[in-house]
Amino acid sequence: MHELLLQTFLNATYAASYIALVAVGLVLIFGVMGVINFAHGELYMLGAYGVVAVYVGAQQSFLLAVAVGLMFVGLVGLLMERALFRPLRDNPLSGLVASIGLLLILQALAAIFFGVRMEHIPPVTQEVLRFSDGVSLPLQRLFVIVAAIVLLTGLWMFLKRTRFGWALRASAEDREAAQLQGISVTRIAQLAMVIGAGLAGVAGALTAPLVRVYPYMGHSVIVTVFIVIIVGGVGSLEGAVIAAIAYAFVHTFVTTFFDGVVADIVGLLLMLMVLVVRPTGLFGARDRA
Amino acid sequence: MLAIVPEAARFRYLLAWTALAVLLCALPLFLSYSQKEILVFTTINVILVVSYRHLTLTGEWSLGHVVMMGCGAYGSALASKQLGLAVPLSMLTGGVCAALVGWLLSYPLFRMKGFYFLIGSFAAGEVIRLLWKRFRDPFGGPKGLKRVPGLEEFEFAGLRIDFFDPVPYYFFSLAVAIVCIWLLWRIERSPLGWSYHAVHWGDDLARSVGIPTRRLRRRAMVTASFFAGISGALLVHYVGTVNPSRFNVEEMVYVLTWAIVGGVATLYGPILGVVSLTIVNEIILREFGLDQWRPLFYGALLIASVLFLPKGLESLVAPARSMLSRLWTRSA
CATH class of the missing domain: 1.10.1740 (Rna Polymerase Sigma Factor; Chain: A)
Incomplete structure (x- = not known):
């Protein structure tokens, strides 16, 4: 029993790390752009296919594949800003529909180029850290946890310590006031899209050997991430990280001791309860959204 | 001269409506079998999307509306299968089921607004959908319900009308759709409908003059859910099966x-x-x-x-x- 609890704890930590990466990116995009990016799960999917193309296809190193995934998905984010979200800036519902359109396009492109069957990606290392009997952590999972901690700490430092970070937080707080201070809102929006999309891409690339990679894999991720950012309070990065950890632990433990469907139901009910008590999430400001 | 203008306009209106009616009646003549089936589904979806718009009149966008349709489908299927109700009656029961579920959900959901409402309604709908998936009895689990009875065939002026065929079912659902749209139109044009607009465009202002905004939003959701339920009932008695992933x-x-x-x-x-x-x-x-x-x-x-x-x-x-x-x- 003791071992099972410990093992589940490790599994939950791993789940929390990649959920937090995707969720923080989505929150960043929402904060600055004011649109809900429905295609965020597909950015995650693109990151995973970056690994399929570079690591499996071109036989390059895994690290290079992750870097390529990061840059490619960041670039896609930049294009999305220019082509979709900038023209639709004052119209969140249209932005939502446009991102749904993009979601369909990206899924179709992945299906056309790679086929709809699941990709098999050999893990980079078969090594497993053994703590005791029945408690172990594959090294590949440890990579994800470490990367999430490093990236999120880096992002936090960037947002709190640098001038760009200041400007980004200012325009998330109040776009017009930021503009009056001479901040280029467009430049900041581009920055937020690159970082937000890039984080989703990294999460997809790093977890690619651990999950089932297929064109529609973004769906379950986006559902989870929506729950997480709502519970955390839309626009709150700290809230997203805390909610990601909470959700991952609840979901993993309930899955282990009951089953997956019950875990989904419990997660959704908990989220509804949080919203009934605090209609703007745990850390959400009163007048946002 | 002045009297002629509205006369001419009325004539044009009449002409346009007649043209539309003729088009809707003649449409099945030009379509292949599979296109006729699509025509039936489109007619059902028209009810669904018009009822969805009724909810958005108060300014909130829901992601749980097809689950309300599902409540109608499951409610109507169970009412006809288990209770043995006649199909038209069970369809109404399905609508009432959906309205009840909408009423229950509206209490927690309308504490939220905007994006929170959007995702909150999705979560609430998803919980219901997962319950259908989890409980084999009475919902049939992931495979759902099968062999749902269809509308009974009947003889009319020597003509046998069989509702398994898409064309009679198209006319049946078209009639239901017209009634539903007309009812929703009447509600929107009533004082109640105008206060929906007030709730949408001036929430605080409406509240300050004594309009109970949350109660009105709830009422809009119950109405919209009822009609979504009707569309789901229409769907299930045509297809004959229903499963959770449809919603x-x-x-x-x-x-x-x-x-x-x-x-x-x-x-x-x-x-x-x-x-x-x-x-x-x-x-x-x-x-x-x-x-x-x-x-x-x-x-x-x-x-x-x-x-x-x-x-x-x-x-x-x-x-x-x-x-x-x-x-x-x-x-x-």
């Missing part, structure tokens, strides 16, 4: 895009949206084959329509109408 978030996304691409400022906007997007997706793109490319074109079309037609297809209607009437006066 997942992907289906909801389609409803959302129909409404936004068509526009929700008018009653006909969403109808234009569902009809034109269905024609493009199911008939034109299917003609080309290339099933893998279909979502790609559909997605591109969605993007193009929000970029270039931000007010929806309905914004094309007024210019088209004025052009037609100019042509009419010139030829007269």
Whole structure:
């Protein structure tokens, strides 16, 4: 029993790390752009296919594949800003529909180029850290946890310590006031899209050997991430990280001791309860959204 | 001279409505069997999307509306299968089931607003959907319910009308759709409907003059859920089966895009949206084959329509109408 609890704890930590990466990116995009990016799960999917193309296809190193995934998905984010979200800036519902359109396009492109069957990606290392009997952590999972901690700490430092970070937080707080201070809102929006999309891409690339990679894999991720950012309070990065950890632990433990469907139901009910008590999430400001 | 103008306008109206009625009646003549089936589903979806717009009148967008449709489908299927109710009665029961579920959900959900309501309604709907999936008794689990009885065939003036055939069922659902749309139209044009608009456009102001905004939102949701339930009941007695994945978030996304691409400022906007997007997706793109490319074109079309037609297809209607009437006066 003791071992099972410990093992589940490790599994939950791993789940929390990649959920937090995707969720923080989505929150960043929402904060600055004011649109809900429905295609965020597909950015995650693109990151995973970056690994399929570079690591499996071109036989390059895994690290290079992750870097390529990061840059490619960041670039896609930049294009999305220019082509979709900038023209639709004052119209969140249209932005939502446009991102749904993009979601369909990206899924179709992945299906056309790679086929709809699941990709098999050999893990980079078969090594497993053994703590005791029945408690172990594959090294590949440890990579994800470490990367999430490093990236999120880096992002936090960037947002709190640098001038760009200041400007980004200012325009998330109040776009017009930021503009009056001479901040280029467009430049900041581009920055937020690159970082937000890039984080989703990294999460997809790093977890690619651990999950089932297929064109529609973004769906379950986006559902989870929506729950997480709502519970955390839309626009709150700290809230997203805390909610990601909470959700991952609840979901993993309930899955282990009951089953997956019950875990989904419990997660959704908990989220509804949080919203009934605090209609703007745990850390959400009163007048946002 | 002055009296002639409204007379002529009334004549034009009459002509336009007659043309529409003839078109709707003659439509099955020009379609293949599978296209006739699509016609039935489109008619059902018209009810769904018009009821969805009724909810958006109060300014909140839901992602749980197809689950309300599902409540109607499951409710009606169970009422006819387990309780042995006649199908038209069980359809009404399905609508009432959906309205009840909508009423229950409206209490927690309308504490939220905007994006929170959007995702909150999705979560609430998903919980219901997962309950259908989890409980084999009575919902049938992931495989859902099978062998749901259809409408009974009957003889009319020597003609045997069999509702397994798409054409009679099309006319049946068309009649139901017309009644539903008319009822929703009457509600919107009643004082209640005007206060929905007040709730949408001036929430705080409406509250300050004594309009109970939350209660009105709840009422809109119950009404919309009832009609969504009716559309679900129509669906289940035609298809004969129902399962949880028919009402997942992907289906909801389609409803959302129909409404936004068509526009929700008018009653006909969403109808234009569902009809034109269905024609493009199911008939034109299917003609080309290339099933893998279909979502790609559909997605591109969605993007193009929000970029270039931000007010929806309905914004094309007024210019088209004025052009037609100019042509009419010139030829007269």
